[in-house]
Amino acid sequence: MSSQTQAHHHLQKLNLLTQTGADTDMGRLLRQFWHPIALAKDLDAGQAMPVRILNEELTLYRGDSGRPYLVGGRCRHRQTVLHTGWVQGERIRCMYHGWQFAGDGRCTERPAEQETTPPAIANIAAHAVHEYGGLIFAWLGEGEAPEFNLPRKDCLEKDGVIVVATKESWRINWFQQIENSLDATHVSFVHQTLRVASFGEMVTNAIPELSYSETEAGIEQTARRGPGNVRKSNWTFPNNNHVVVPGLAKDDPWIDFVIWMVPADDEHSTRFTLYAFKPENDEQKQRFLGQFEKYGQYNADDHYDELFHHRRGPVEGDVIGLISAQDYLAQRGQGIIADRSLELLGRSDLGIMTLRRIFWREMQALRDKQPIKAWRKRELPLELPTQPGKQEATLAE
Numbered sequence: 001m002s003s004q005t006q007a008h009h010h011l012q013k014l015n016l017l018t019q020t021g022a023d024t025d026m027g028r029l030l031r032q033f034w035h036p037i038a039l040a041k042d043l044d045a046g047q048a049m050p051v052r053i054l055n056e057e058l059t060l061y062r063g064d065s066g067r068p069y070l071v072g073g074r075c076r077h078r079q080t081v082l083h084t085g086w087v088q089g090e091r092i093r094c095m096y097h098g099w100q101f102a103g104d105g106r107c108t109e110r111p112a113e114q115e116t117t118p119p120a121i122a123n124i125a126a127h128a129v130h131e132y133g134g135l136i137f138a139w140l141g142e143g144e145a146p147e148f149n150l151p152r153k154d155c156l157e158k159d160g161v162i163v164v165a166t167k168e169s170w171r172i173n174w175f176q177q178i179e180n181s182l183d184a185t186h187v188s189f190v191h192q193t194l195r196v197a198s199f200g201e202m203v204t205n206a207i208p209e210l211s212y213s214e215t216e217a218g219i220e221q222t223a224r225r226g227p228g229n230v231r232k233s234n235w236t237f238p239n240n241n242h243v244v245v246p247g248l249a250k251d252d253p254w255i256d257f258v259i260w261m262v263p264a265d266d267e268h269s270t271r272f273t274l275y276a277f278k279p280e281n282d283e284q285k286q287r288f289l290g291q292f293e294k295y296g297q298y299n300a301d302d303h304y305d306e307l308f309h310h311r312r313g314p315v316e317g318d319v320i321g322l323i324s325a326q327d328y329l330a331q332r333g334q335g336i337i338a339d340r341s342l343e344l345l346g347r348s349d350l351g352i353m354t355l356r357r358i359f360w361r362e363m364q365a366l367r368d369k370q371p372i373k374a375w376r377k378r379e380l381p382l383e384l385p386t387q388p389g390k391q392e393a394t395l396a397e
Contacts, residue, residue: 069103
């Protein structure tokens with residue numbers, strides 16, 4: 001194989017990582033898994049909203065019972081969007097000509113057609129949904145949805161834990177965010193920019209020694225920055241990361257940070273984050289809840305000009321938004337879709353290379369009509385180290 005042919009083949013492999021339509025290798029792979037699609041609090045009973053995920057337009061609504069349903073984005077009749085219609089009981093009616101659909105996608109009524117039962121050709125798509133941790137998840141694959149188990153986290157289910165869910169929409173390809181999760185070195189630099197808060201102070205700017213191992217759920221990442229400063233990430237296939245970050249005050253317990261990066265389409269992605277905190281007293285509880293009440297709506301993409309042209313981040317006190325803004329600067333700075341053909345990887349990119357090899361392996365299995373790995377929730381929860389000590393020597397010294 002000539003060097004030119006090899007380069008072309010490698011470019012094709014790189015492009016596979018970013019394409020998520022239903023007819024792409026990655027799109028077929030991602031449809032084998034549950035993905036968050038909305039904040040549960042954003043959808044009241046009797047309401048509907050549009051959802052875009054994996055290049056598909058869909059309609060999410062809650063029946064009068066409070067149960068969520070996910071159906072096609074447009075009416076089968078004249079293709080107007082369904083979320084502008086009416087929720088009636090457990091069904092949704094199009095506002096254009098009154099066609100009505102059940103939660104399983106069946107067309108149940110076409111008022112102007114003078115018929116008893118609409119034909120099957122009038123049906124629309126429908127997908128399984130599941131509520132968990134303040135998020136609504138969906139499964140977009142064919143056939144019966146698998147058990148909702150892989151996305152579950154023990155830290156979200158402990159007694160006394162408070163869980164807060166947030167959502168951000170970024171104009172950026174989803175895979176840049178996935179790679180960032182498996183790039184422990186970035187923490188030593190990215191989270192020192194704009195201003196250094198508790199996260200950057202605790203982890204420090206020392207260069208880590210890295211190790212990666214594939215688990216039954218995903219990838220375990222370990223970054224050692226010295227004695228007492230070991231950080232682990234429990235990354236779950238295909239798009240979830242779980243780490244811990246410092247509490248809001250010096251003596252507060254650390255916060256479990258569980259984040260999904262979900263493709264809306266190839267140029268837009270949605271970050272769904274769960275923050276799990278077990279307060280030891282009411283003061284800690286109110287401080288935690290107050291942070292999200294005051295700053296929980298921050299969306300870095302809305303502040304592009306401030307961040308890139310004025311180097312102005314979230315206001316002082318917004319600890320959660322700062323982490324997001326720092327990551328956004330690095331990842332959006334790569335472009336909407338990073339041109340990986342121009343990159344120059346090194347030994348510090350072991351996590352990136354490990355991640356890509358696993359995705360390429362799983363996509364190849366689907367192309368060969370073979371089963372992908374039976375990814376499952378970890379049998380033994382990974383203990384994520386907290387309270388790392390300061391390094392004796394840092395880059396600044």
